[in-house]
Amino acid sequence: MENGIANAIVDEYLTLVDDSCVALLPHALRIAAEFGLADLLTGGPMDVEVLARSVDADVGALYRLLRALASVGFFEEVTPRVFALSALGRRLCSEGPDSVRESVLQSDSYHAWAAAPEAFRRGTPVPLSSGPHGGGQDFFAHKDVDASAGRSFTRRMRERAASCYAGVVSIVDWSRSTVVLDVGGGDGFLLSAILRHEPRLTGVLFDRPSVIASVAGRLGELGERLRTVSGDFFRELPDGADTHVMSSVLHDWPDEQVDTILERSRTALAPGGRLLIVEMVVSPGDTWHPSKWSDLGMLVLTGGRERTGPEFEDRLNKAGYTVSAIRPIPGSYFTLIDAEPR
Incomplete structure (x- = not known):
């Protein structure tokens, strides 16, 4: 990435902060991945109302999510309120050599960064406290006792390697x-x-x-x-x-x-x-x-x-x-x- 692009990202964030694309993109992608929107659109364009019924979402809210993600290239509004999957959006599919779906679904970072000031004061990581097995454990101990979290981390590492x-x-x-x-x-x-x-x-x-x-x-x-x-x-x-x-x-x-x-x-x-x-x-x-x-x-x-x-x-x-x-x-x-x- 050129420093000019980095500067543009910083400027956009400092202008809108919590309403900026930089701040909201990870959350929007996580919702899209959780709903499986990319998988649903692999068969071709779909009307937002049909998509909303498929994922049990509010039609208006889902349209706004798709519109925002289309603006950065993950989907395309091919006709009014009808969306298609882009090449970039295919990275949100559950299968594929360049899938990042499991990575954008992970919540470890969100929970840890909420308590991150303490990590910078102490110079040590934030114990995971989310989920039934998260209380006070370090990152890898949490993955060992929570089988679902462990499998998710292994899949994320596969995505990173690929x-x-x-x-x-x-x-x-x-x-x-x-x-x-x-x-x-x-x-x-x-x-x-x-x-x-x-x-x-x-x-x-x-x-x-x-x-x-x-x-x-x-x-x-x-x-x-x-x-x-x-x-x-x-x-x-x-x-x-x-x-x-x-x-x-x-x-x-x-x-x-x-x-x-x-x-x-x-x-x-x-x-x-x-x-x-x-x-x-x-x-x-x-x-x-x-x-x-x-x-x-x-x-x-x-x-x-x-x-x-x-x-x-x-x-x-x-x-x-x-x-x-x-x-x-x-x-x-x-x-x-x-x-x-x-």
């Missing part, structure tokens, strides 16, 4: 790899893509027991080439893999915990192996970059942080790794960091 860094598969030279360990790999989306790209590789999907239990039986297409292991990466990682992958993992944690994760990786990594990290890298200076905003989200939600290139190098050096390359992932704000054991 939309933000699926391209990493094609920029890595896999010729020196034999066994790939995906640390905190969620439902295995990225690891499965790697194994399909390189049929001679085998893989190990590692995550918390609640995550592995939720994806058990859904990875059968790769047969014996992919196995799952549950555990705690603060304690130990499975050994034997010569390539470790960590995507959107380290930013969840403060430095002390990151050091532990990297040390466990260094201990488990096979001789001659390497570590591949996929994260956003904070850009220097005042230029706009989403990492600077995601960094605030990590502070409030998990206590983690986004990091600069030198900060990644410091953490890796402390754990016994040396950074061999830092390269952008094409078409993405994310970066691939290659690290070798010292």
Whole structure:
């Protein structure tokens, strides 16, 4: 994003504040996703009255929602009060390679940011307090005890991998790899893509027991080439893999915990192996970059942080790794960091 666009967003917000598109777009998208409007419109344009009956909504209110979202490209009013789905709007469908439906439905951020001033005073995240299992728990403990919240988070991470860094598969030279360990790999989306790209590789999907239990039986297409292991990466990682992958993992944690994760990786990594990290890298200076905003989200939600290139190098050096390359992932704000054991 150019700084000119960033300035336009800021100006629009400061002019209208709580009535601005910037403030209201996340809520409008969440309602559209909850109603399943995009899925309903995949068959073609529909009159707003028919849509309203389908989702049990007030006709006038639904028209105003669709009109607002059409103004930013998610729908199109093809004739008066008849709406069609746009290419952008298809990202709200429940299925599709670039769907973000689960991500816009999530409510963790809303609840956390309502109490965010306390996080900035203490420098620690806001305990989740919403829902039947949320009382006072940290982000991942909440996902472990609330199965629905856990499944939702896993689906959101799949959406992030698909939309933000699926391209990493094609920029890595896999010729020196034999066994790939995906640390905190969620439902295995990225690891499965790697194994399909390189049929001679085998893989190990590692995550918390609640995550592995939720994806058990859904990875059968790769047969014996992919196995799952549950555990705690603060304690130990499975050994034997010569390539470790960590995507959107380290930013969840403060430095002390990151050091532990990297040390466990260094201990488990096979001789001659390497570590591949996929994260956003904070850009220097005042230029706009989403990492600077995601960094605030990590502070409030998990206590983690986004990091600069030198900060990644410091953490890796402390754990016994040396950074061999830092390269952008094409078409993405994310970066691939290659690290070798010292």
